[in-house]
Amino acid sequence: MKLSLTRRRALQAGGSAAFAAFALPARAARENPFGPPDLIEAAKKEGKIVYYTANFTEVEQEVIKAFNKRFPFVRIEMVRAPGGQLITRIKTEAAAGKLAADVIDHSDRGLMLELQDLFQDYAPPNAADYLPSVLVSPKLWPRVTLGWSIAYNSALVKNPPKSWLDLTKPEYGNGQIGQVIAPSGGTTWTRILFERKILGEDYWAKQATTKPRLYPSGAPASDALVRGEITIAPLLYNIVWTKKRDGAPLEIFFPPEGVPVTPMRPRSRRPRPIRMPPSSSSTGASRRKARLS
Amino acid sequence: MAQAANALVLPVARARAPRLPLARWLWSGGILVALAFLVLYPIAMLLVGALTNANPIVEGIRVGDLSPANFIAVLANPNVHAALINSLVVCGAGTAVAVVIGLTFSWIVVRTDTPCKTLIAATSILPLFVPPLVAAVAWSILGSPRTGLLNTIFAGFGLDWRVNVYSMAGLIIVFGMYYAPYVYMFTSAALRNMDPALEEAAEVSGANPTRTLLTVTFPLILPAIVSGMLLSFIVMLGIYGIPAVLGTPANIPVLTTYIFKLTAWSPPLYSTAAAVAIILMVVTGVLVWLQQRVLSGRSYTTVAGRAFRPAQLKLGPWRYLTLALAVIYLLIVVVLPTLALVIASFRKFMFIRDIAALFDLRAYGSVHYDRLFANPLVLRSVINTIEVGLITAVLGGVFAFAIGYTVTRTQAPARKSIDVISTLPVAIPGLVIGVAYLWAWIGLPGGLYGTIWILALAFIARFMPDTIKALSSSLMQIHRELEEASWICGRGLVGTIRAIVLPLARPGVVAAMALLFILAIRELGSSLFLYTSETMVMAVLLLDYYEGGNLGITAAFSLIQTMLLAVAIAIAHLLSRGASNKVGLGRTG
Structure with a gap:
């Protein structure tokens, strides 16, 4: 309890800094890529972020490790839960006045929009680089661009598919293909709608005949692919790429019909690592940010 | 005969505990308030959740919103029908397998001259302590139809055999193997307490051993078989880990996996999940009621009160066959799965094309352990787990003792209500009650939420029936005369408990606390909604790793959890050595 009070006090001090961060033009952001020094100093004093995520523990540990290389003085305390369970936890905690999270990462924009009143306006230093159409609220910020690929176990598949439509062919039937179910989260809904809009209304029915x-x-699903439980699967590139990098027998390709993505920053001049904004650390309980991945 | 004996002791039995009516009412009232908080309030929240479409904390509870519409919709849902039927089939057939295994081993241990019986007895109980998720992960490594190690080995030896645990049969056998100890514990106790004179009479009348077994022995212990059977069925019904890992790839949903899916979906369907949970509770509740009835009938069928030693059948050379059966069981249930976890935890990738690849040492390394220990959450979860286990064991043990003593040894008012309410949690799977604990307790003043204590409270509530059961049997062994003598000598109730009851019941109390500690280490379902970043426990982190799709790290962490459990069991065994009651009527989630 004491901790959250302390954070609330720190927050009062950090309010103007947050506004300043929002007001920074793109050029200033490049000069101070992590926010103004007073904000970083405030973060140092507070020393901790409680971070809720629906992403996978291991992936987030990598992000936290990278963040802590730059900001070793900010401890990240992570709570990870599947999307639906996380939303229930957030709603219940908030209603009881005990929302512990400082930053929330969730893949379902629709669900997060319902909760936007819990969060404070915020803008990362590179706010001007974001595509305006992906900014649904000044309280919610896209975090990462995820794209769907098709991956297959190269040790087992001799005649790999080459397109999304190939996945409906009988030769890949009988449980060879693995599919992630639609309600898994926001990114999966993106792929499902892509299938209906681009590949045809009957794509789902055709796919079902292969008994995925x-x-x-x-x-x-990606682990099952590596093990050979399934041999082919549409998967988010970031999930399978790390396994391929580490030596797993996988091949990955982007199908010609198109790639369902959750776009973020097409105006970015150079690729940048994903990072948690340091400004968030100096805020606190009532200055939470939600991130969409 | 027994009545005559009772009549003889009546004058002494008139001695009563010191009469303090107000204190007795206050005592019972206090226990009832605690039970209402721990049990009734969360169940009420769950019911509200099932009868509305709202989160009772977020939207508040309005009586006008309560409607059976949601519940009726769930009852009409074909997915729920499929999950319910699958649950009943898998758990029913799994129970049948458990009965065959449990009964066979209890007969081998108690009634035959098979060598190494201590080892067999230990083996028969051991699977109870393997967390379901760990067992399932190990069996998916061993028995997956495409990549299972067993299938790779069979193919390597040119054998045409195939194992497929991703199937109804696979689920049934794995359930049967891991929940046979419930049947074993009930039936071995009954066999031990049975008067051999009845079997001797059958033999004298010319019946061969098999006929005696089938027509005399087993019918006599039928109540024990039925109660063991019902308990294992109830426990299986509430298990998430095994059907999640083995049933999901084969598209076999059961009620628990369906509930979990509803809570994890985006958007979550909690009211539907709560309504499905109510169905599960009703099925379980009916079975618990049946079990209670069967248990109450037990005293009519087993003969007690005289000292005897059960006759042991001399098996001759066949005794090596029974020993071999036990060794095979040990191999299948403990050794092979552990080996599978060791291989998976040291292998960089679990893609094993053929038997030669299995022995390719270049594919092995400590990468998963390195990653595991680099994660600060791992150490924290181990510390938290031990801490919450200890708090649960001590507080839960004391509370269960208070309830057990009140129900079995006193004339306190509302004893029956206390007994019934404290038994209720047995009918509610952890996965179901987890969110109800969150709804019920998050609003409490005093900052309970976010601490280890809220987890401990949930575990105390959830495992209360198990603890009380373990304790009550040892309390019942202490003859009332001893307490009465103490009262006559002028000691008060508390003094008597301290000087007479506690020292005598100590082995039972220690065993119950050890059981609670072990169950708390394994518990997943009720932790899911109550942990925070600072109170992460091992079972939740294990599920995280499993869901995160890294089998190697999952296997490595499973082994660590298993080792911790093994140490806990060894300590519990040392502490409760000599205790006559059984450790391990535990449930899992």
Whole structure:
């Protein structure tokens, strides 16, 4: 309890800094890529962020490790839960006045929009680089661009598919294909709608004839692919790429019909690592930010 | 005969505990208030959740919103029908397998001259302590149809055998193997307490051993078989880990996996999940009621009160066959799964094309352990788990003792209500009650939410029936005369408990606390909504790793959890050595 009070006090001090961060033009942001020095100093004093995420623990540990290289003085305390459970936790905690999170990362924009009153306006230093159409609220910020690819186990598949439509062919039937179910989260809904809009209204029915194996999310599906439980699967590139990098027998390609993505920053001049804004650390309980991945 | 004996002791039995009517009412009232907080209030929240479409904390509870519409919609949902039927089939057939295994081993241990019986007895109980998720992950590594190690080995030896645990049969056998100890514990106790004179009479009348077994022995212990059977069925019904890992790839949903899916979906369907949970509770509740009835009938069928030693069947050379059966069971249930976890935890990728690849040492390394120990949450979760286990064991043990003593040894008012309410949690799977605990307790003043204590409270509530059961049997073994003697000598109630009851019941109390500690280490379901970043426990982190799709790290962490459990069991065994009651009527989630 004491901790959250302390944070609330720190927040009062940090309010103007947050506004300043929002007002920074793109050029200033490049000069101070992590926010103004007083904000970083405030973060140092507070020393902790409680971070809720629906992403996978291991992936987030990597992000936290990278963040802590730059900001070793800010401890990240992470709570990870599947999307639906996380939303329930956030809603219940908030209603009881005990929302512990400082930053929330969730993949479902629709669900987060319902909760936007919980968060404070915020803008990262590079706010001007974001595509305006992805900014649904000044309280919610896209965090990462995720794109769908098709991956296959190269040790087992001799005649790999080459397109989304190939996945409806009988030769890939009988449980060879793994599919992540639609309600898994926001990114999966993106792929599902892409299939209906671009590949045709009957794509789902055609796909069902191959009797795909269903997975609750991308991570267990990617593991099953590596093990050879399934041999082909549409998967988010970032999930399978790390496994391929580490030597797993995988091949990945982007199908010619198109790639369902959750776009973020097409105006970015050079690729930048994903990072948690340091300004968030100096805020606190009532100055929470939500991030959409 | 027994009545005559009772009549003889009546004058002494008239001695009563010191009469303090107000204190007795206050005592019972206090226990009832605590039970209402721990049990009734969360269940009420769950019911509200099922009868509305709202989160009762967020939207508040309005009586006008309560409607059976949501519940009726769930009852009409074909997905729920499929999950319910699958649950009943899997758990029913799994129970049948458990009965065959449990009964066989209890007969081998108690009634035959098979060598190494201590080892067999330990083996028969051991699977109870393997967390379901760990067992399932290990069996998916061993028995997956495409990549299972067993299938790779069979193919390597040119054998045409195939194992497929991703199937109804696979689920049934794994359930049967891991929940056979419930049947074993009930039936071995009954066999031990049975008067051999009845079997001797059958033999004298010319019946061969098999006929005696089938027509005399088993019918006599039928109540024990039925109660063991019902308990294992109830426990299986509430298990998430095994059907999640083995049933999901084969598209076999059961009620628990369906509930979990509803809570994890985006958007979450909590009221639907709560309504499905109510169905699960009703099925379980009916079975618990049946079990209670069967248990109450037990005293009519087993003969007690005389000292005897159950006759042991001399198996001759066949005794090595029974020993071999036990060794095979040990191999299948403990050794092979552990080996699978060791291989998976040291292998960089679990893609094993053929048997030669299995022995390719270049594919092995400590990468998963390195990653595991680099995660600060791992150490924290181990510390938190031990801490919450200790708090649960001590507080839960004391509370269960208070309830057990009140119900079995006193004339306190409302004893029956206390007994019934404290048994209720047995009918509610952890996965279901987890969110109800969150709804019920988050609003409490005093900052309970976000601490280890809220987890401990949930575990105390959830495992109360198990603890009380473990304690009550040892309390019942202390003859009332001893307490009465103490009262006659002028000691008060508290003094008597301290000087007479506690020292005598100590082994039972220690065993119950150890059981609570072990169950708390394994518990997943009720932790899911109550942990925070600072109170992460091992079971939740294990699920995280499993869901995160890294089998290697999951296997490595499973082994660490198993080792911690093994140490806990060894300590519990040392502490409760000599205790006559059984450790381990535990449930899991």
